[in-house]
Amino acid sequence: MRLDEARRDLYRRLAREQGYKSRAAFKLIESNERYGFLRPGGKVLDLGAAPGGWMQVAAELVGPSGLVVGVDLDKIRLREKNVVSLKMDVHDPGLVAKVEPLLGGKADVILSDLAPSVSGVWEIDQGRQVDLTLRVLEIARALLGDRGSVFCKLFEGERSQFVRDEFRRLFTSVRTVKPAASRNASSELYYFCEGMKKATVPSD
Numbered sequence: 562m563r564l565d566e567a568r569r570d571l572y573r574r575l576a577r578e579q580g581y582k583s584r585a586a587f588k589l590i591e592s593n594e595r596y597g598f599l600r601p602g603g604k605v606l607d608l609g610a611a612p613g614g615w616m617q618v619a620a621e622l623v624g625p626s627g628l629v630v631g632v633d634l635d636k637i638r639l640r641e642k643n644v645v646s647l648k649m650d651v652h653d654p655g656l657v658a659k660v661e662p663l664l665g666g667k668a669d670v671i672l673s674d675l676a677p678s679v680s681g682v683w684e685i686d687q688g689r690q691v692d693l694t695l696r697v698l699e700i701a702r703a704l705l706g707d708r709g710s711v712f713c714k715l716f717e718g719e720r721s722q723f724v725r726d727e728f729r730r731l732f733t734s735v736r737t738v739k740p741a742a743s744r745n746a747s748s749e750l751y752y753f754c755e756g757m758k759k760a761t762v763p764s765d
């Protein structure tokens with residue numbers, strides 16, 4: 562646990578020094594170094610994006626010819642030129658219609674670091690996080706381009722196996738990542754999914 566705290570402090574300090582809005586930025590940097598999904602010119606949709614650390618990283622990597630659209634319940638304030646922020650609940654049924662014109666088409670990458678505000682009761686929080694992740698898959702069906710990929714967080718617990726099965730139903734390749742900046746004690750894992758299957762029947 563002490564090691565976890567020291568590591569958290571280290572990433573907080575690094576984020577401050579490098580001008581990132583969150584230490585979470587380093588989870589994305591490390592995962593992208595492994596899989597290389599954020600490429601120049603890419604269109605990225607970031608769900609649960611506030612305060613904006615992942616958006617900053619993605620904006621740097623897609624460069625001026627790329628675009629990052631971030632959605633969150635909270636307002637996101639960033640200076641980068643190739644970013645657009647939208648204050649919206651991801652469960653809002655109007656999200657796809659609102660985001661598609663902002664992206665100017667389909668996304669190359671959908672990111673999700675979505676996490677509910679903590680109630681203190683793990684079963685409730687985990688259940689809500691699973692619902693958020695299932696919503697990410699629904700959005701991916703509508704907004705992800707043919708060769709697109711999804712990088713998203715999932716809290717381990719009840720129904721997480723069901724979500725993993727959904728990942729595999731929708732994508733040909735699903736890989737699990739536990740970035741160094743994610744605390745060992747935290748039951749969050751990240752999944753990198755690519756190769757969306759075309760004939761997937763949407764689940765209820």
Ligand SMILES: C[S@@+](CC[C@H](N)C(=O)[O-])C[C@H]1O[C@@H](n2cnc3c(N)ncnc32)[C@H](O)[C@@H]1O
Nearest residue numbers: 583585609611612613614615634650651674676
């Ligand atoms: C861990 S934070 C994301 C940190 C972000 N990746 C970064 O690097 O700055 C999780 C975010 O999910 C957002 N969130 C939770 N439920 C949401 C919902 N229903 N719709 C939109 N955003 C939501 C929270 O407001 C919070 O900002």
